[in-house]
Amino acid sequence: MLVLSRKKNESIVINNDITIVVVEIRGDKVRLGVEAPREVPVHRREVYDAIQRSQQ
Structure with a gap:
């Protein structure tokens, strides 16, 4: 895992x-604010996990 330090108003680009x-x-x-293309799903981890469980 890459760990980065950021301050308020600083960003990371992926x-x-x-x-x-x-x-x-x-x-x-x-x-955190996330700017991503509409086709890229962005979820909090607990929401992502719930989605994955519901698809099993």
């Missing part, structure tokens, strides 16, 4: 078309 921005840091919570 594969030239996905950008993840640190929008807010409050205590132990971080809010």
